[in-house]
Amino acid sequence: MIAAVIDLGTNTFHLVIAKITADGIQVIYKTNLPVKLGEGRINDNIIIPEAYARGLQALQGFNREIEKYQVDVVKAIATSAIRSAANGSNFVNSAKSDAGIDIEVITGDKEAEYIFKGVKATGAIKGTCLIMDIGGGSTEFIICNPDGLHWKKSYDIGAARLMQAYFHSDPISDKDQSAIRDHLDKELGTLKTACNTYRPTQLIGSAGAFETFAGMLDQQLDLNKISTADIDLQNYHTLSKNLIASTHAEREQMPDLISLRVDMIVIAAIITDYVLEASGINSISLSTYDLKMGVLQAISESETS
Incomplete structure (x- = not known):
């Protein structure tokens, strides 16, 4: 079919x-x-x-x-x-x-389930992992291992929402960054509790911003031909710092940064930095499969069951 x-x-x-x-x-x-x-x-x-x-x-x-x-x-x-x-x-x-x-x-919960199905199909889930999918309106988090899904939640902290609410300077000011982090503190208490309970050791970023991070760090990477890739954590932190410190005009000149994400990538970096710090995770990878592939997986399962 x-x-x-x-x-x-x-x-x-x-x-x-x-x-x-x-x-x-x-x-x-x-x-x-x-x-x-x-x-x-x-x-x-x-x-x-x-x-x-x-x-x-x-x-x-x-x-x-x-x-x-x-x-x-x-x-x-x-x-x-x-x-x-x-x-x-x-x-x-x-x-x-x-x-x-x-x-x-x-619903946000159903969205998280589809994201999990998509990421699982890549084979990237090895141990206990935290999957993160940063959208424009919401961000989904899933804690899982190869046997299945343990916990999931969708939060209204998408990059477009935070950008419109808090990104008022160029480059983004310390004040704006603090306001975002304060908002994340208020919103993500249940995520911190779940991470303390399940102790994920790997962060898997689902498509979107994480494809941008991976592509900027390795310009030889063909995202159309891979389903997953490791992201060097130290190199990510260097990139994140550069993105957050840069002006809009400077980011426009950066290779492998599409125009749609020139500003939202700053918010994505702040969210990712926050989650890495809050969870204590020190390993990060990319899944190019996301909600779309998860829905295809669900269709396939319904056809073959």
Whole structure:
């Protein structure tokens, strides 16, 4: 069968089309568009008209690709920006009427489950791990080992939310950084408790910002050809320090840093630094598989069960 998964993220809409057989999942087409659905007023829980229009236009283009590939099953998954927006249900209705796409709005817990399925498929989970997926609207954390999932939680501390609320200087000031860390202190108490209980020894970053970190640290790395990679912790800390200290203009000139992440990568680095410090973890790796591959895994399991 041919399956398509659409991930309607806060910053980026993704489309993946794959052939699912008894032998596994073969991706035959993928694309993404920087829709920036959370632009401007994500913390007011509103999708502004410009972002709303970009989102529908992206879905119309995705639907043309879905028809071209004669897809059998389509799963369109909406996460933080749409589930928290006052006009999110309007967007879901417009997607159906204007683009022919049925959207499923999932909870943060369900999002974490799909992320776990995606990361697990890479084989990256060796011991007790903390998986982190930094989105634009929310960030998901999963504690797991090769046998299964122990704990999961989604927090509304996505990079776009924190950037709009706290990133008011260029480069980001010590005051802004402190405000972010204070906010993380208030929000992530249950994560710290879970880390103290389960003692994860490895942080696995799911796609997104972690692909940027890995690509900037190793410019020979072909992210399209790998599912997982180790990230040298000392080199990461050097990169993080440089990103946080840099101006917007300086980051624009950095290789392997896409324009969509020029500012949000600073927030991602601050969150990652905080989590590494709070958890005491001293090993970090990348999973290029995330929610999208997790949804494909779930489709595959339902077909073969």
